[in-house]
Amino acid sequence: MGIVGIIFIGLIVGLVARFLKPGDDSMGWIMTILLGIGGSIAATYGGQALGIYEAGEAAGFIGAVIGAVVLLVIYGAIKKG
Numbered sequence: 033m034g035i036v037g038i039i040f041i042g043l044i045v046g047l048v049a050r051f052l053k054p055g056d057d058s059m060g061w062i063m064t065i066l067l068g069i070g071g072s073i074a075a076t077y078g079g080q081a082l083g084i085y086e087a088g089e090a091a092g093f094i095g096a097v098i099g100a101v102v103l104l105v106i107y108g109a110i111k112k113g
Contacts, residue, residue: 041093042071042100045072047064049067049101063107068096070099071098071102079091079095
């Protein structure tokens with residue numbers, strides 16, 4: 033999957049992560065999408081480097097969502113504190 037595909041999946045992942053993460057987010061949709069892209073890139077390269085999954089597997093999408101949720105939580109904690 034090329035970088036354009038990763039960014040597109042990141043857009044979707046950002047929206048799914050915002051939907052799944054509980055609580056009130058004071059950030060806008062753009063920041064959520066950017067964090068989704070970051071989570072997607074980190075999960076794609078990190079998961080493949082660790083040998084957890086191969087390119088194109090459904091586990092990559094699930095990992096990207098988890099990565100994006102983690103980034104959303106970290107961002108929220110930094111912004112509050």
